[in-house]
Amino acid sequence: MPNWLDVVIRSILFMIILFLITKWLGKKQISQLSFFEYVNGITIGSIGAEVVTGLEQKISLGIIAIITCAAIPFLAGLLSLKSKGFRGFIEGKGSIFIKDGKIMEDNLKKERYSTDELLELLRKKNVFQVSDVEFAVLEPTGDLSVLLKKENQPLTAKDLNMSVATVKEPQTVIMDGKILDEPLTTIGRSRRWLITELEKLGVTIDNVFLGQVNSYGELTVDLYDDKLKVPSPQERPLILATMKKCQADLESFALGTENKEAKELYRKNSEKLQKAIEKVSPILRN
Structure with a gap:
């Protein structure tokens, strides 16, 4: 067998082996690595490269070496699940860099930062002033987790005592100009509904690069031709506008009638509708 063909076969074989081993070890191996996982990954890669290019090396010995190195983090992961001490030794522990708004200089020196x-x-976390930070810890992966002081944290619906609707993940129903039936079934829609929504937007399925349905059941599309503009969904704004018109009509009826009972009835219903509008406005606005 020619040497170049031997290298090609070895390369393909070890790519398949490394792929299967990575799938076996789990997604953690392709996320941010700990020191142990980093060293192990370099070792496995070095073994693979040596066997692929070293034609005098036996493939079987390289496979055994890689499997052995892959088994070590797998076993270490099992032990880490059962022992917190072992997990701390292998994966490391977080180092507090800022506590109660004060920088921990000793921890910075210890981690050589x-x-x-x-x-x-901090700037990578969109924080440009240390005095805005209440607590910050350097994770074992090297990422910095930051907790801002209460007054610097963004407002949430809970802070404003507002109730908001539950948001579900959007479903991709069109991809590369083709309809995906499974997501449509998930949200209880049909192809007929999808075609109707596309007609409302004035586009055809062939023009759509990507189409998604949000948690409100509205279809949004991205077209192949970026110069074309697609109107945003108007169902929710129309509902809000209709509610406001009804509320205004009730107020007008209350002012226009001389009947006291009817005037009071219109006024009460107008107030009820106004309260309903205030509750649903954050949801119905685009």
């Missing part, structure tokens, strides 16, 4: 590097990590 300069003040400039700390500021850089």
Whole structure:
């Protein structure tokens, strides 16, 4: 067998083996790595490269070496699930860099981080002033987790005592100009409904690069031709506008009638509708 063909076969074989091993170890191996996983990954890669290019090396020995190295983090992961101490030793522990708004200089020196590097990590979290931070910890993966002081945290619906509707994940129903039936079934829609919605937008299925249905059941599309503009969904704004018109009509009826009972009835219903409008406005606005 020619040497070049031997290298090609070895490369394909070890790519398949490394892919299967990575799938076996799980998604954690392709996320941010711990020190142990980082060293293990380098070792496996080095073994694979040596066997692929070293034609005098036996393929079987390389496979055994890779499987052995892959088994080590797998077993270490099982032990880590059962022992917190072992998990801390293998994966490392977080280091507190800012506590109660004050920088922990000793922890910075221990992790060999300069003040400039700390500021850089904060900027990556869109934090440009240390005094805005209540707590910050350097995770074992090297990422910095930041908790802003209460007054610097963005407002939420809970802070404003507002009730908001539950948001579900959008379903992709059109991809590359083709209808995906499974997502349509998931949201209880049919192809007929989809075609009707496309007609409302004035586009055909062939023109759509990507189409998604949001948690409100509205279809949004991205077209192949970026110069074409597609109107945004108007169902919710129309409902809100209709409610406001009804509320205004009730007020007008209350002012226009001389009957006291009818006037009171219109006024009460107008107030009820106004309260309903205030509750649903955050949902019905685009």
